[in-house]
Amino acid sequence: MPVELKEIEQAISGITRRFDRAYWLKCYKERRFTDELWQAMADAGLLGAGIPEEYGGVGGGLTETVAVMDGLSKAGLAPLYLVITGLSRAAILKHGTEEQKQRYIPPTVTGEEKFCFAITEPNAGTNSFKIQTIAKDTGKGTYKISGQKIFISGADVAEWILLVARTTPYSQVKDRREGLALFIVDAKAPGIELNPLNVAMVCPERQFIVNFDEVEVPAENLVGEKDKGVRVLFDALNPERLLVAAMSLGIGDFALQKAVEYANTRAPFDEPIGSYQALQHPMAYAKAHLEASRLMLYRAAQVYDAGSVAGAESNMAKLLCTEAATEACEIALQTHGGYGFDLDYDVVSLWSIARIMEVAPINNQMVLNFLGEKVLGLSKSYGRFRG
Ligand SMILES: Cc1cc2nc3c(=O)[nH]c(=O)nc-3n(C[C@H](O)[C@H](O)[C@H](O)COP(=O)(O)OP(=O)(O)OC[C@H]3O[C@@H](n4cnc5c(N)ncnc54)[C@H](O)[C@@H]3O)c2cc1C
Numbered sequence: 001m002p003v004e005l006k007e008i009e010q011a012i013s014g015i016t017r018r019f020d021r022a023y024w025l026k027c028y029k030e031r032r033f034t035d036e037l038w039q040a041m042a043d044a045g046l047l048g049a050g051i052p053e054e055y056g057g058v059g060g061g062l063t064e065t066v067a068v069m070d071g072l073s074k075a076g077l078a079p080l081y082l083v084i085t086g087l088s089r090a091a092i093l094k095h096g097t098e099e100q101k102q103r104y105i106p107p108t109v110t111g112e113e114k115f116c117f118a119i120t121e122p123n124a125g126t127n128s129f130k131i132q133t134i135a136k137d138t139g140k141g142t143y144k145i146s147g148q149k150i151f152i153s154g155a156d157v158a159e160w161i162l163l164v165a166r167t168t169p170y171s172q173v174k175d176r177r178e179g180l181a182l183f184i185v186d187a188k189a190p191g192i193e194l195n196p197l198n199v200a201m202v203c204p205e206r207q208f209i210v211n212f213d214e215v216e217v218p219a220e221n222l223v224g225e226k227d228k229g230v231r232v233l234f235d236a237l238n239p240e241r242l243l244v245a246a247m248s249l250g251i252g253d254f255a256l257q258k259a260v261e262y263a264n265t266r267a268p269f270d271e272p273i274g275s276y277q278a279l280q281h282p283m284a285y286a287k288a289h290l291e292a293s294r295l296m297l298y299r300a301a302q303v304y305d306a307g308s309v310a311g312a313e314s315n316m317a318k319l320l321c322t323e324a325a326t327e328a329c330e331i332a333l334q335t336h337g338g339y340g341f342d343l344d345y346d347v348v349s350l351w352s353i354a355r356i357m358e359v360a361p362i363n364n365q366m367v368l369n370f371l372g373e374k375v376l377g378l379s380k381s382y383g384r385f386r387g
Helices: 005-018 021-029 035-043 062-074 080-095 098-109 229-265 277-305 311-335 337-341 348-356 364-375
Strands: 115-118 134-137 142-153 160-166 180-186 192-196 207-218
Touching (some): 005 035, 005 062, 021 035, 062 080, 062 229, 062 277, 080 098, 080 115, 080 142, 080 160, 080 180, 080 229, 134 160, 142 160, 142 180, 180 207, 180 229, 229 277, 229 348, 277 311, 311 337, 311 348
Parallel strands (some): 115 160
Antiparallel strands (some): 134 142, 160 180
């Protein structure tokens, strides 16, 4: 029997009774992964939400994974790694061979193995088609991969990297969507080097520059077909958008709750600042926008689970949820006055997560481009030369 949302709620309550925001921040300060939380999620079956039972999961679909992300983030435990894991598993489940599914999915459910995801490059940025990391077929049942990836979250704690590379260089393809491929790469393979970045996101998962120098990967680790990776990629991107949307929303809720508590007690003029409409109305707006965005989020997940790619819905949900989260964090900052900027008050730290999610993994301008072009039927607004 597939897991039900009620059971997910109960499992999340069990987790949030054991782990709180202080634990999460402690991990961030110690610059270490939330190992205990991750294992507890695995033990409670939460890492198996949305994964078919034959691969060790508890069944359900993206709706259930989104509910896990939403519920934990609302408690301030935002598991960024679940976004990366979710997107990597979506790619493997949809396009992997049976052997790949049997080998790689179950250990992610038990928490024994984790995937990070590497597509972004310094010279390509938002234009992922322009990546230069190259995977050369050696003709001996392996590929040799060379190139550089940037901003790779959690690369230090991953067992595997789901890597997007070019099997044909950008300069040699007629259609820029051709020539890509995804590989499952052993994160500890010879030729891989990590350099940490100093990104201002208060989150236990850190970002890295990852260099690949002739990294040898067995051909059986190719997910999908050589040169046809764009399909694999596109099928994983909408789940990623929805997981990011859920994480943002949860953080928005958490920040708003904090703002309300503070506004009910802080009283420089001897009456609680929450009684002033200048603060109360923006808080009320933020609440309404969070809840409206949540409806879009679950609607998009349901459309996806019903078998559609849910491109329009996922992009709308990503846009609305990330903006609603930033709005909630903004009013939380305003409410806290100067203290909001004291990192120890943990408000600007929430804002940093919400605001970054408007830029990564896909910036909201690209989301608007998609909606303008693909949903409304307007002309493409960028990349007129060879974008
Ligand atoms: C905290 C964090 C974690 C990340 N984790 C990962 C990860 O795990 N794996 C991974 O591969 N990557 C990761 N990234 C990278 C992230 O996906 C990229 O930063 C993002 O895709 C944008 O690329 P860029 O920063 O090069 O921006 P650019 O491409 O340089 O764009 C800069 C800005 O220009 C505007 N812009 C760009 N193109 C357009 C356009 N066509 N139309 C309108 N406006 C446009 C946007 O406002 C955009 O923000 C992470 C980034 C951050 C900050």
